[in-house]
Amino acid sequence: MRHGACCCLLAAMAAASMASKAVAGEVEAMALLKGMTTYVAAQRELSFRYDSDLEVVTSDKQRLTLASSGSVSLARPGKIRATRSSGFVDIESIFDGSTFTFLGKDQNVYMQIPIAGSIEVLVDELKDKYQRPLPAADLLLPKAYAALTNEVIDVKDLGSGVIGGVECDHLAFRKQDVDYQIWIAQGDRPYPCRYVITAKEVLGSPQYSVQISDWKTGAGAVGQDFTFLPPEGARSITLKELKAMKDMGELPSNFVREDNQ
Numbered sequence: 001m002r003h004g005a006c007c008c009l010l011a012a013m014a015a016a017s018m019a020s021k022a023v024a025g026e027v028e029a030m031a032l033l034k035g036m037t038t039y040v041a042a043q044r045e046l047s048f049r050y051d052s053d054l055e056v057v058t059s060d061k062q063r064l065t066l067a068s069s070g071s072v073s074l075a076r077p078g079k080i081r082a083t084r085s086s087g088f089v090d091i092e093s094i095f096d097g098s099t100f101t102f103l104g105k106d107q108n109v110y111m112q113i114p115i116a117g118s119i120e121v122l123v124d125e126l127k128d129k130y131q132r133p134l135p136a137a138d139l140l141l142p143k144a145y146a147a148l149t150n151e152v153i154d155v156k157d158l159g160s161g162v163i164g165g166v167e168c169d170h171l172a173f174r175k176q177d178v179d180y181q182i183w184i185a186q187g188d189r190p191y192p193c194r195y196v197i198t199a200k201e202v203l204g205s206p207q208y209s210v211q212i213s214d215w216k217t218g219a220g221a222v223g224q225d226f227t228f229l230p231p232e233g234a235r236s237i238t239l240k241e242l243k244a245m246k247d248m249g250e251l252p253s254n255f256v257r258e259d260n261q
Helices: 003-044 117-128 144-149 239-244
Strands: 045-057 064-077 079-086 090-095 099-102 111-113 154-163 166-174 178-187 194-199 208-218
Touching: 003 144, 003 166, 003 178, 064 178, 079 117, 099 117, 111 239, 144 194, 166 208
Parallel strands: none
Antiparallel strands: 045 064, 045 208, 064 079, 079 090, 090 099, 099 111, 154 166, 166 178, 178 194, 194 208
């Protein structure tokens, strides 16, 4: 009888210990995420290069990955320049605090929209009104921590990982509609090295990932010219014309998006 009681007690103690470690891991993970978002938001000037993968799941359940690369440079509160190049598109976006410019380099066309305000205003307008998200925008805004942790239902600290030769803290978070993982550089520059989002409510649960390199801040940030000068021979187009052009969005022209995907 005593032996059985001891076993039950040991099992309860082990379960309590595991639960305690899990809670401690969640607290540590949230603190690491908070440290990263606070650090990034505090940088008045920054620049980085990125490689991104957009996963597409076809109607017959084949997984395809669209790869692209580019750069981002910003100066708070209201200036940003971003490029994206892949096998089907070569574009540049410039915002000077009052006007957003979208440049299609292959077609040598550009479209301009009056948008006044901060980078936060720009990101929201582009995402909600024009369906043109900026690379890694979720991680760059002052309220990133609140957005990333809103409605989180599970948090995991997965220990260390190495991204591009940089040792990182690997964290995983779950929400009802998405899961995401983030790798944060260890040390006094806790910038995001990799960010992976899984869309659980989309057929096939496709992923989007972005890997960041060449992170620079302050005087070392590159590409801090936010004045748009049209290339020679470039033609100004309307938003309607831009939407009608092939190979100027997230997917190549030979991909057809289904309404339920």
